[in-house]
Amino acid sequence: xxxxxxxFTWDGIFGDLHELLTATLFRLQETPVTLLSILxxxxxLVGSVLLGQFVKNALQNRILPRFEIESGLRYTLxxxxxxxxxxxxxxxxxxxxxxxxxxxxxxxxxxxxxxxxGLQNITNNFISGLIVLFERPISVGxxxxxxxxxxxxxxxxxxxxxxxxxxxISIIVPNQEFVGSNVINYSHGDPSFRLDLDVGVSxxxxxxxxxxxxxxxxxxxxxxxxxxxxxxxxxxxxxSSWDMQLRVWIPNVKERYIIRNELNQAxxxxxxxxxxxxxxxxxxxxxxxxxxxxxxxx
Numbered sequence: 524x525x526x527x528x529x530x531f532t533w534d535g536i537f538g539d540l541h542e543l544l545t546a547t548l549f550r551l552q553e554t555p556v557t558l559l560s561i562l563x564x565x566x567x568l569v570g571s572v573l574l575g576q577f578v579k580n581a582l583q584n585r586i587l588p589r590f591e592i593e594s595g596l597r598y599t600l601x602x603x604x605x606x607x608x609x610x611x612x613x614x615x616x617x618x619x620x621x622x623x624x625x626x627x628x629x630x631x632x633x634x635x636x637x638x639x640x641g642l643q644n645i646t647n648n649f650i651s652g653l654i655v656l657f658e659r660p661i662s663v664g665x666x667x668x669x670x671x672x673x674x675x676x677x678x679x680x681x682x683x684x685x686x687x688x689x690x691x692i693s694i695i696v697p698n699q700e701f702v703g704s705n706v707i708n709y710s711h712g713d714p715s716f717r718l719d720l721d722v723g724v725s726x727x728x729x730x731x732x733x734x735x736x737x738x739x740x741x742x743x744x745x746x747x748x749x750x751x752x753x754x755x756x757x758x759x760x761x762x763s764s765w766d767m768q769l770r771v772w773i774p775n776v777k778e779r780y781i782i783r784n785e786l787n788q789a790x791x792x793x794x795x796x797x798x799x800x801x802x803x804x805x806x807x808x809x810x811x812x813x814x815x816x817x818x819x820x821x
Contacts, residue, residue, distance in 0.1 A: 578601075737769045
């Protein structure tokens with residue numbers, strides 16, 4: 524707006540801006556939607572996301588570590604708190620701009636049509652993510668194997684879960700894989716693990732010496748648990764060896780490859796010290812000479 528001498532006035536500028544912001548863009552049922560209501564909705568929506576992120580980080584990094592709560596449960600509580608804050612923020616945002624729950628029912632009804640035509644996978648992963656967070660079949664930090672992939676759970680999101688493999692590669696796995704497929708969780712409840720090592724010895728060896736040698740290898744390793752005690756089993760009679768098995772318990776399943784390597788090396792050294800032979804497969808080949816067929820002279 525301008526004054527009589529052609530100069531703009533602040534009242535005129537604010538009046539035009541107010542008309543622009545309050546002009547009805549469209550109606551959702553009986554509720555007018557304006558540019559101002561959309562901006563307020565976006566402000567509250569972004570604010571709820573930022574607030575949820577702040578509270579989640581505060582719970583996970585500063586508040587919950589003061590209590591004796593495992594890391595997986597701390598992550599679940601902080602993540603659920605984040606989703607609750609965001610959900611409340613979304614509902615408040617709709618209510619603040621004048622859209623009631625009955626109007627939201629219309630929106631959700633339209634979304635359900637989209638779900639029926641191609642969003643089943645996303646919905647399935649969403650519900651599966653809630654099940655994973657509440658039921659906790661896996662937790663952050665667990666060593667798991669799913670779909671032939673072994674790794675550590677790094678992050679559990681509402682749609683997918685991030686796993687870091689043994690080769691330090693991050694793999695994104697849809698949450699429905701943890702609900703509808705077989706999942707091996709090596710760390711669930713107890714991170715300890717029974718490690719079995721198979722070794723063959725010569726038939727000419729002394730059995731008591733073999734048993735004592737394997738027991739010494741287990742007892743000398745600092746990371747092998749004393750309870751349960753290590754066990755040595757005579758598994759079977761092989762083609763060219765006695766098949767022995769050393770069973771030990773280790774406190775952390777994530778170290779099983781390292782400890783297996785160390786125990787295997789210790790077995791070789793111990794057997795070499797006690798002159799115990801580890802045979803290699805042998806096969807005898809018998810060649811039968813061909814039968815000569817005499818030919819008649821023509």
